[in-house]
Amino acid sequence: MDTFEINKDGTGEREINVEEIMGKIRESIRERKELAGFPVSDTGDLQRGPSVHIGDSNIQRDLEYVNSNWDTKNNSYFISSHRPVVGKFLIRSREMVNGEIKRYVDPIFWKQTEFNGSTVRLLNYTAGKFNHYNNEIEQLRSEIDFGMKKLRPEVEDKIEQLRPEFEDRIEHLKSEFDNKIGELRPEINNTIRSEVNSIVTSMKLEIENMAWLASIIESKAKERHKKQEIETSDTENFDINYFRFEEQFRGSREDIKQRQLNFINYFTGCSNVLDIGCGRGEFLELLKDLGIGGKGIDIDDTMVDYCLSKGLNVEQEEAISYLKKLEDKSLDGIFIDQVVEHLEPDYLINLLQLCFQKLKYGYYIFVETVNPLSLVSFANFYIDMTHKKPIHPETLKFLLTSVGFRDLDTKFLSPVSEEARLQKVPINSGVEEWVKNYLGTYNQNIEKLNNILYGAQDYAVIGKK
Template identity: 35%
Template sequence: MEHENQEKPKVDMGRIMEQVRSRIEEKKKIGQYSSEELERIDRMTLQIQSEDSDPQEGDIQYQLSQINYLCDTGRPPEISSHRKVLGSLVTGFKKILRKLTEPYIQMVLKRQVEFNVELVRLLNQMTLDFRYRWSILEKEMTLLQKRGEQVTQSLEAIPQELKTQKNVFEEVLSQIKTIKNPVVELDSRLDDLKSKIREPEYVRFEELHRGSEEAVKWKQKNFLSYFKDRGPVLDIGCGRGEFLELLKEAGIPASGVDTNQEMVRQCRAKGLEAVHQDGLVHLRGLPDQSLGGIFLSQVIEHLEPEALRELVRVSFAKLRPGGILLAETINPQCLSTFSGAFYLDLSHKNPIHPEAARYLWESFGFRQMELLYVSPFPEEMKLKEMVRREDDSYEDELARILNENVRSLNALIYGFQDYAVVGYK
């Protein structure tokens, strides 16, 4: 039983057939086979090849073996007889008859035989060429199949690699966010700290150079009538709340907004409604057509041109029909302002010409434009006028006033071109 269960050794038929073919070729070369035996060998070889091939190729091999066998129509067929008693006599007679008729038959079939031989030789060559090309094609197909499998494996690995890279990217992004949040928070705290440091400083600057609250209120009374029956009013850059107080005293609903927290604190201490926020941000957060008026005093010269354009555009959207946008600023048509008010404040950015302001207001839809010129210079600061006198002192007085005017103009136009600031501790 153990012997029966043992696997039988595999027989390599390909190697055996190759050995048989090699021996047959050797015997062919030394002439051991007759022509009839060679014919049988060729036919058997083609038959074996056809059996080893796939069905379609096997059909071709079989047909080719038949053609090779039948191509020589002049080849004498084998002579045999099925009769047992008279077989040898019949066979001998047939051979004698074939010898007598063969010259005539060969003469007729010679050209056909030559044609058949050439045709079969061509078919054999084409078959060999086909086999050669087919073997190369099979090798290339095998190589392409292997490459295709490699490409498929590579493509299958790509999603996993992408997933790995995505995980790495997300981890790095998470780390960046983890680092960014404290940095942003720290930056915000630094901004708040800077603001808290600067805010009291700017309050002192206002008190020193802009004037007292009473002086500012006295000047801003000129604008109060424009907001009568137009509440609610928003005061952007409300500062210490001078105009908010005037509106409250006039019974006009109003609120203010300022980026300076110290000034907002002062407004609230007076019982005024004020918010610590950027004015444009606060304005954007209000409903459209919710305001009757918007007031800005000494604000627009602090803005960049694009920010000013956006402020006017948003203001138009937030005002009701008939609402008013009134902005007071330094008049650059008065040259002396550049030697005083404008460049005195370090936060001023651009002087706004009255006609530029008019154009900007109109370009965003405002109508019935007015330009109000306020805050005239005191008479004692203006150039003096000469009054005609009849006495002898006229010429002396004329010279005195003329020289005084010249000194004023020289100080304004031809003053010192540079300056140096010095401080001691």
């Protein structure tokens, strides 16, 4: 077999089979003749480069670059050899290898070239449209500016023509406003006059009430002066003007009404509510204002006279005697406010039993009294000399449960103002952790003390039959 050796320095390191190489070349030529050729795209417009100019220099430079480099074919490459003896065989071998490789890579490069060409054509088309529309926009802008300059005098003339009409309309509206204000002025004056009269009437009524109270006090004082001997040991002859006492120590009627308004929902829709120990009639007045039927009883003749003067339905009656006269299940609500602390235990139990008998099923009894769990409330308890003893909330709940009431609910009322309570120490965010823990414990103890010393002054227990 004809062979020869070549190497980089001319000494020969590997053997070349010439017949084998020639056979491969002939086979390659035969296959390439059988292989169909690739279509050639129309690239004339791309060879000429972009025919448009973009204002942005960076975009223009990129457009020129893609127009110059879209074709991926390498036509400048050629095979050569610097070896004088075996060079022609090396060239033939490299051409053969190059031909074999091109069979596989040429379709890929052809598709990439076609894609690049289509992309560049689309970019050129888009750039051309951009220039076209940009020119049209500039032309339209000039036309719009010209049209606005032309229309401005016409618009200004039209405004001047309409100005008198608008001014007349404004004057007309101003005249209508003045007339309307003139019409409303008497109505406003009447409203103000009515409000003033209402206030004056209210003040007059208050003055009359005070005058009535003064006359009652004066008559009682005269009766006392006529007596030549007062038996201080006989508690039945002990007399105190409880009306004045409540005014001074319990609070004004308006304050009491405002507080009692929170309990009115227990008696909504009722028609026969009994207020035991109605006093100055604050709760009865609330019932009357809301269209709820109610009646009050009290043993103090001054209180009864005052309630009657207010147009309230009140009788001077002792509670147990009055309840015994009623039919069973005839009441649809019972309200007892600041009364039970005046009663002896046996009397209280008897009273609650009668309340249960006289109340209809499904309706409520509301009992409010002084809260002995609060030291400040307990300290004030004996300001009223008619108080017998405070009643613990759990004791009152037990008594109501014992006589048959159910669904008991306890509410603590009349909280002491924050200014009167012990103050906590504020904890700043920058303090050390041990200081924060110390102050936190201190503030918890302050809260516990506040609950004992300055807890709610009153409480109420609500029961359902």
